[in-house]
Amino acid sequence: MACRSDPLPIAVLVSGAGTNLQALIDTVHGREAQIVAVASSKAGVPALGRAEAAGVPSAVFARSDHPDRGARDRALAAWLADRGARLIVLAGYMELLGEQDFLARFPGAVINVHPSLLPAFPGLHAVEQALAYGVKVFGVTVHLVDAGLDSGPVIAQRAIELPGARDPEDVLAALHPIEHELLAQTVRLFARGALRPDPESPRRILVDG
Amino acid sequence: MACRSDPLPIAVLVSGAGTNLQALIDTVHGREAQIVAVASSKAGVPALGRAEAAGVPSAVFARSDHPDRGARDRALAAWLADRGARLIVLAGYMELLGEQDFLARFPGAVINVHPSLLPAFPGLHAVEQALAYGVKVFGVTVHLVDAGLDSGPVIAQRAIELPGARDPEDVLAALHPIEHELLAQTVRLFARGALRPDPESPRRILVDG
Numbered sequence: 001m002a003c004r005s006d007p008l009p010i011a012v013l014v015s016g017a018g019t020n021l022q023a024l025i026d027t028v029h030g031r032e033a034q035i036v037a038v039a040s041s042k043a044g045v046p047a048l049g050r051a052e053a054a055g056v057p058s059a060v061f062a063r064s065d066h067p068d069r070g071a072r073d074r075a076l077a078a079w080l081a082d083r084g085a086r087l088i089v090l091a092g093y094m095e096l097l098g099e100q101d102f103l104a105r106f107p108g109a110v111i112n113v114h115p116s117l118l119p120a121f122p123g124l125h126a127v128e129q130a131l132a133y134g135v136k137v138f139g140v141t142v143h144l145v146d147a148g149l150d151s152g153p154v155i156a157q158r159a160i161e162l163p164g165a166r167d168p169e170d171v172l173a174a175l176h177p178i179e180h181e182l183l184a185q186t187v188r189l190f191a192r193g194a195l196r197p198d199p200e201s202p203r204r205i206l207v208d209g
Numbered sequence: 210m211a212c213r214s215d216p217l218p219i220a221v222l223v224s225g226a227g228t229n230l231q232a233l234i235d236t237v238h239g240r241e242a243q244i245v246a247v248a249s250s251k252a253g254v255p256a257l258g259r260a261e262a263a264g265v266p267s268a269v270f271a272r273s274d275h276p277d278r279g280a281r282d283r284a285l286a287a288w289l290a291d292r293g294a295r296l297i298v299l300a301g302y303m304e305l306l307g308e309q310d311f312l313a314r315f316p317g318a319v320i321n322v323h324p325s326l327l328p329a330f331p332g333l334h335a336v337e338q339a340l341a342y343g344v345k346v347f348g349v350t351v352h353l354v355d356a357g358l359d360s361g362p363v364i365a366q367r368a369i370e371l372p373g374a375r376d377p378e379d380v381l382a383a384l385h386p387i388e389h390e391l392l393a394q395t396v397r398l399f400a401r402g403a404l405r406p407d408p409e410s411p412r413r414i415l416v417d418g
Contacts, residue, residue, distance in 0.1 A: 081229055132410060133362045133412065135363055156345060156372070158370065206373075207372065
């Protein structure tokens, strides 16, 4: 038998439906990774039900429950660290995370999935932005999170040609399976320790093997 | 036999090797389109030899031969109009064209091919920009030319995944066949009169049929 390492303990941050969370539960959870915590920025969202159904501990860290964003970030980071998370996956998480209060606690280990081919169309409503621009190719990016808006180094991207697209819902429906696949693939690469920055060009992420 | 319209008279603007010009000569010239003029911003470039070999009239409109850019633009536009060109294809043309002095003479009929998925990486050295950003997906855009830098409405795009790319020459070698194909395809759509702006979103170009 091949030698297998322990699953990578990961946390998933959500704000809503949690379809990317579900995809991770269905693909890597209990295999290459173990989802040890789900944190939501909002109470009562479907993502929390998905965590419960999978037996994953979850908690709500709403901004309004804390004196300021920094306090929220620190509380969230402390809970995730307590749970042993070594990779933090933002999956439809709609809040910014502070550099000192959160990101520095998990260096090089916070990732996000974004429904555009970054650096095109960062921020909210990426698909609507792309449609207004009139692009013919859409796509998905998984990237490391830095203090900027969807500006961190790219880990994985995939494109899809939709030359006749006019409706954001149609585009999102085409992108969702790609998001699920790229996220699962990226978690597997982290679990294998296969990602590293290119020493010649530190924004470029190399995949070993 | 099917009814065929006359070939669309097109002009190609070049500055160097002319590989996109050659692709148009090899694909649409004498079929859906007739290349009636090749204009270069530089004397002595290989593109001029390609025009000559194809029996296409060519001329050099160097900036230094004219009092200013506007005068160059007007002379160039006048020559192209005299030759009967109804579509102007920028194929590796390295100069900006003025709104009043050039573009207004050929409304909605000046197109450019650019080696990125616009709006990402406009301007010079697009592939180098993309490599420095660390993208995993590269691509090509054919777009209408407006007064901005690679900012006009998108006509066609195609993506290619090159997750391990590090050398600009390798990326350009992968993009060149895509440039050739998208340019030829776009010229055919113009010849068929198949392109029109979406009335609901004027930057979006619709393809009929």
